[in-house]
Amino acid sequence: MLVREVMTPQVEWITPDVSLVDAASKMRDRGIGCLPVGENDRLIGMLTDRDICCRAVADGADPKTTKARDVMTKGITWCFDDEDISDAVHRMEEKQIHHFPVLSRQKRMIGVLSLSDLALKCPPDLFPEVSRLAGRDASRQVAH
Template identity: 50%
Template sequence: MKVREAMHKGAEWVSPDTPIAQIAQTMRNLDIGCLPVGENDRLVGMVTDRDIICRGLADSSDASDLTAENVMTRGIVYCNAEEDLEDALHLMEEKQIRRLPVIDENKRMVGMLSLGDISHAVARELSGEVVCAVSAHHQ
């Protein structure tokens, strides 16, 4: 199975200067836990709901001035829509990430691959292995 067959198509993204309050509202409205950050037509980071809390609210006395750039995780990890789903699963396990942006052959983001997508696409045993590996405490 290819990543494109399991991924959620049409993912949203935000720019680095997007206020975290707007990001949180978008996450709530779309019922998602992360948003990729793009600049000059390139993915430059990822903002998760946890980033907003831990890097934003917990580290700042005034979160109203914070933007995606202040809280995002840099060095984004992604996969290709045409790669085998099993390869993407190994990448998620290795990097311990729950959501993976998906790009096409033109390096355009075309979707997101999440643990939920995986649970619907692969055997329960494999899905459980991925969840265990991704959820393990970071070293």
């Protein structure tokens, strides 16, 4: 199975100067947990709901004036749409991330592969890895 068969297509970008309030509103309205951040037609980061909560709000940043670039995750890990889904899942588990930008071979972002996509659509033989990836957050909750 290929990444393109599991990913969520039609991804919207935000610019790095979008306020966290606007980004959070967009996430809420679309029922998503992350937004790719782009500048000059290049992917420069990912802003997740966790970034907003843990890197901004928890540290007392004003979500009305704080920009996406201030708290986004930099150093993007991504996958290609024609990659085998098992390779992408292995990298997600290795890097402990829940959202992967999906690129075409022309290096255009065409989707996002999320933990939710995997939970709903991945082949049964990958369930143990997907479960470990999801369990990372669950184990943190038990420890606290």
